[in-house]
Amino acid sequence: MRITDLLSEKSISLNRTLSSKAEAIDALIALHEEAGNLNDRETYKAQILAREAQGSTAVGDGIAIPHAKTSAVAKPGLAAITAPAGVDYESLDGKPSDLLFMIAAPEDGNLHLEVLSRLMTLLMDETFRSDLLHASTAAEFLAVIDRKEAEKYPETPETVVKQDGYRILAVTACPTGIAHTYMAAEALEKAGKEMGIPLKAETNGSGGAKNVLTKQEIADADGIIIAADKSVEMSRFDGKKLISVKVSDGIKKPKELIERVLSDQAPVYHHSGAKAADSGEEGESFGRKIYKHLMNGVSNMLPFVVAGGIFIAIAFLIDTIMGAPQDSNFGTATPVAAFFKTIGNAAFNFMVPVLAGFIGLSIADRPGFLIGLVGGYLATTGATFMAVGGDVPSGFLGALFAGFVGGYLMLGLEKLCDKLPKALEGIKPVLIYPLVGLGMIAVVMCAVNPFMGMINTGLTNLLNSMGQSSKVLLGIVLGAMMAIDMGGPFNKAAYVFGTAAIASGNYDIMAAVMIGGMVPPLGIALATTFFKSRFNAQERKSGPVNYIMGLSFITEGAIPYAASDPLRVIPSCMVGAGVAGGLSMLFNCTLMAPHGGIFVFAVVGNWPYYLLSLVAGSIVTMVMLALLKKKVKE
């Protein structure tokens, strides 16, 4: 457990002026609360005060370390305050304290003493204390600690001494990979030590895998414990006794797990995918599994969206600077812009297949990857039996379908193949699974895609008939359609309708269409800025890129967010986009270019109102996301 795993930028406050010990305590507790470390603030505060009543925790040299070990702590954490002017913390040496650390330790575990010890070891160094006091930002404060800690405690200081190989190996991992991963590894290693059974734990944390298990170690081990809430590399454990449990079990009952894996009841793991599902005997709920598969797809898709999106935005920027005409060639008018747009589009083309492919991989391992990837690709081309080259794409919703259906089809296929003669065992993964799987996904996607075509045709007819009636209603519908599937039949129908309207001289329709496509990424970007608690760390970090994508009319920026939580994100985007589209129509805004986002605002008729509509729609989406999405537990 590293200090910087416990301390976050949120729980640091620098250069404070504190008038009393009571004020200092309140400020530190508020930081813990802000960082989500407490589940019962009042109880925690009572414990802190009870501890202070037994004697001040100011240890001299300007340092105070108030602490409490209580069940009111939700997750272990640290809060830090610097108060250069000092505060009277009733120190033993009678001097004021300027460096305050507050420890929140959960009831179980030895974490408390270890954190205290580490902190003290670091704080004994006077230059370190002064560096902390002079830090001007929380990030700098953390960097100072990180540097010092890396110097004093090189990585993995306390692994069990190897004695004729490890009897048990463990892999720990949690979705965020900050705290639980390491707590579970520590608990397991400690339990192994106490039971006299050498145990090595690999941590698959946010910084990549540490303390990685070697081939030799795996070959020598008696059993494997997987304590993980996300997928870990499993093929290496083929033929070993293995149990797979939640990461929290690794923290709570390490001894029981060690006993279980050594007992005769522990199942032997066969890597083929089919039995991967059985090994999760601890009963992960179905919903949890789905979520795990989904996130595996989304997190692998995200880099494609970000890099490709920025390339396309650069293309628009270049054409704006070069003064290219803002028509349908905008973005590819100059050769340099065309380069960026083409490369950006290349990355975008992979986005949806990658989403489906990694969902498939998560469900059914390597054979699942193939059918997911190909199924996702067929969703983007819209292949049907009649037009196998492609018709109406089913977009990312189709790809989600392809990933899940493909993955589970593969699991079913593997089960069926269990009945085949043993002699065929060798060719199953190299020939039978890929071959039959490819055939299955092709049939499924070609059967599903025509429905997309029907939806598309139906929608186009609907839009045509609506064009005669209310303009504002048409704007609302078009905007919402852009935000439903972001590249599927709805989006496509609206977009084609908009471009067709340009051709026939109606420029107001395209304005409503484009604004509907700009709102989803913008609304999401705003939500990641103002309602951070609704998103995980990865989603928060890629939030700012969505500003660029939204302003450039790159709706795809919203896909990773929509894919990871479709039932909440898509309605939010639809409503916001609908509002923006309706307003754009109401204000009679017009647009002659079929893309370009903010770069073509120069040719937007009535542009100040267009901007107003955009802002209004984005805020609606943000507010809805804040209301609908649940807080993320990390």
Place this chain on the structure above:
Amino acid sequence: MVSKKVTVVNAMGFHMRPATSFAGAMGKYPCDIKLRVGGKDVNAKSLMNIIAACIKCGTEVEVICDGEREAEALAEATGMIESGLGE
């Protein structure tokens, strides 16, 4: 110089409260007092040094006193640790 080995018995080890009272008690003596833990020497009069040593329950500690009133200091130090540091 006198010394004696004792084992830490209180469940939480040398956390802040026992370390504070221990360092405070040792501060009264003029002699040098050290704790030898896992091959390292720790100044027994410094709270920060004791905490930093992370001395857990079950650890064997050698108390080493050298100087004026050393026997008296050793007796009090070992007495405190063996009696569970007031816990």
